[in-house]
Amino acid sequence: xxxxxxxxRAVAAAFALNGFLMGSWASRVPAVMEKHxxxxxxxxxxxxxxxxxxxxxxxVAGRMADRVGAVGVTRVLAGLYLVSIVxxxxxxxxxxxxxxxxxxxxxxxxxxVTMNAWATEVEKAMARPVMSSFHAMWSLxxxxxxxxxxxxxxxxxxxxxxxxxxxxxxxxxxxxxLALSWSSATRPAGGSDPVFALPKGPLVLVGVIALSxxxxxxxxxxxxxxxxxDTLGTSEAQATLGYAALAxxxxxxxxxxxxxxxxxxxxxxxxxxxxxxxxxxxxxxGLNSLPAVLAGFAxxxxxxxxxxxxxxxRAAADPxxxxxxxxxxxxxxxxxxxxLGPPLIGQIAELASLRLAxxxxxGFALTVAxxxxxLGTGVARDQAA
Numbered sequence: 001x002x003x004x005x006x007x008x009r010a011v012a013a014a015f016a017l018n019g020f021l022m023g024s025w026a027s028r029v030p031a032v033m034e035k036h037x038x039x040x041x042x043x044x045x046x047x048x049x050x051x052x053x054x055x056x057x058x059x060v061a062g063r064m065a066d067r068v069g070a071v072g073v074t075r076v077l078a079g080l081y082l083v084s085i086v087x088x089x090x091x092x093x094x095x096x097x098x099x100x101x102x103x104x105x106x107x108x109x110x111x112x113v114t115m116n117a118w119a120t121e122v123e124k125a126m127a128r129p130v131m132s133s134f135h136a137m138w139s140l141x142x143x144x145x146x147x148x149x150x151x152x153x154x155x156x157x158x159x160x161x162x163x164x165x166x167x168x169x170x171x172x173x174x175x176x177x178l179a180l181s182w183s184s185a186t187r188p189a190g191g192s193d194p195v196f197a198l199p200k201g202p203l204v205l206v207g208v209i210a211l212s213x214x215x216x217x218x219x220x221x222x223x224x225x226x227x228x229x230d231t232l233g234t235s236e237a238q239a240t241l242g243y244a245a246l247a248x249x250x251x252x253x254x255x256x257x258x259x260x261x262x263x264x265x266x267x268x269x270x271x272x273x274x275x276x277x278x279x280x281x282x283x284x285x286g287l288n289s290l291p292a293v294l295a296g297f298a299x300x301x302x303x304x305x306x307x308x309x310x311x312x313x314r315a316a317a318d319p320x321x322x323x324x325x326x327x328x329x330x331x332x333x334x335x336x337x338x339x340l341g342p343p344l345i346g347q348i349a350e351l352a353s354l355r356l357a358x359x360x361x362x363g364f365a366l367t368v369a370x371x372x373x374x375l376g377t378g379v380a381r382d383q384a385a
Contacts, residue, residue: 005180007122008130012137013177014074014115017170019141021085022108023247024166026142026221027149027240030229031159036094040226040354044346046094047222050101051343054109054335061110062117062328069184070117070324077114078178081107082167089160113331117324120316121184129258131309136254139305141174142221143247150240187322199329203318205374206311209270210334212364213307216277216300218338219345219361220246224297227354232290245294249301257306266310266375274368277303281362285355303365308334310375 033043064073084104091097119134145166152162199207224242228234260269276299283296311334315326348357 005177007125007180007182008133010177010180010182011115011119011122011134013174014078014111014118015134015138016141016144017078017174017178018081018108018111018115019138019143019247020145020170020174021081021141021166022221023142023145023147023243024149024163025085025088025104025145026243027146027225028153028159028162029222030225030236030239031153032088032097033226035159036091036097038094039350040346041350042094043226044343044350046098046101047346048343049098050105053102053105054112055332057106057110058113058328058332058335061113062324062331065114065117065184065324065327066187066322069186070114070121071182071184074111074114074118075178077107077111078175081111082171082175084108085163086160086167089158089163109331109335112335113324113328116312116327116331117316118182118184120313120323120327121182123313129261129313131313132254132257132261132306135305135309136251136257139247139250139254139301143244143251146240146244146247150237150244153240154237198332199315199326201320202374203315203321203326203329205371206314207330207333209368209371209375210308210311210330211337212274212368213277213304213311214334214338215341215364216281216361217246217304217308218341219358220297220300221338222342223345223349223354223358227284227358228290228293231354232288232293234290238290241294242297245297246301246304249298250305253302253305254309257309261306261310266314267372269306270310270372270375271369273303273306274365274372275303277365277368278362279303281358281365285358285362300361300365307368314375 029043032038038046061073061077084100084107087100088097088104091100119131123130148166149162221243224246225239228242229236229239257269280296280299280301280303283299284293287293287296311330312327315330316323318326321329345354345357
């Protein structure tokens with residue numbers, strides 16, 4: 001392993017592992033609903049519990065990454081994350097399910113912060129933008145998880161067996177890469193460090209961009225399968241294809257995004273991305289055929305792909321806060337929206353319709369185009385590094 005592993009591959013494996021488990025969870029949401037007899041509103045509350053777990057973890061993870069080192073904390077969290085998805089499958093009732101989802105949200109969210117902090121260290125050492133390529137590996141892992149979920153659903157594989165299998169696969173295939181020898185930068189604790197990380201100054205607008213992208217991606221992750229099954233009347237197996245379309249398109253776009261940013265600039269890439277995501281929302285909510293709706297989810301993936309990597313690179317380059325704290329503050333809005341947005345969508349769906357709940361994503365996507373200039377400063381600094 002030491003001969004084939006590199007810093008890029010080690011961080012890429014962490015991103016792929018994180019995405020693989022998220023895609024696996026997203027693909028079996030309808031099965032979990034059926035197992036526990038959950039309606040849309042009840043599922044929304046369960047997702048809210050998961051989101052709260054993530055939000056609590058963000059500032060703690062950011063401080064630990066700064067003080068102890070991002071790489072070591074990432075390794076510990078990866079192990080806990082592998083356990084958390086198995087606990088979801090083992091949950092015998094809704095109360096235990098809520099506890100399992102809370103733990104899953106904590107480990108997923110904390111690992112997101114620390115692996116992105118590690119990624120910025122590797123990006124700086126490589127002296128060129130590579131953040132989008134790491135996020136491409138997350139999307140590749142998520143797509144693979146969703147694809148395996150499709151096969152599991154077609155074979156009527158129980159959720160517990162499916163989640164145990166994906167945890168084992170991730171542990172065997174990806175976790176060994178995280179053992180790479182790497183020394184993360186650390187900083188002593190400061191008395192003025194915030195208890196709860198929220199963005200300040202220009203990072204507020206960076207956080208709103210991450211929020212818009214996170215809300216859309218989270219909505220598709222947790223509700224696309226339900227949307228396809230209940231609104232279009234697809235089978236459970238076909239319903240898994242919505243998130244797979246988004247995730248796989250994000251892979252392709254993120255593999256190109258670093259080059260596009262170098263040629264076109266972060267502002268232009270963000271503006272175009274917001275428009276593409278809005279067009280995808282229009283297809284999903286305005287058309288009624290499965291191919292057209294899947295194309296809409298694919299366009300959403302293309303539009304959202306570059307936004308979170310750009311936001312995190314900008315946050316890590318901020319001159320006023322350390323990288324871990326900056327990333328945690330933007331993640332509070334970005335991943336907070338990804339995890340807390342789906343419960344809100346569930347409540348809107350309960351009161352009106354799931355289609356109407358998806359419509360609001362278009363407005364957030366267009367907001368990105370307006371706020372795009374705030375990304376320019378950070379990316380320019382990254383490219384000069």
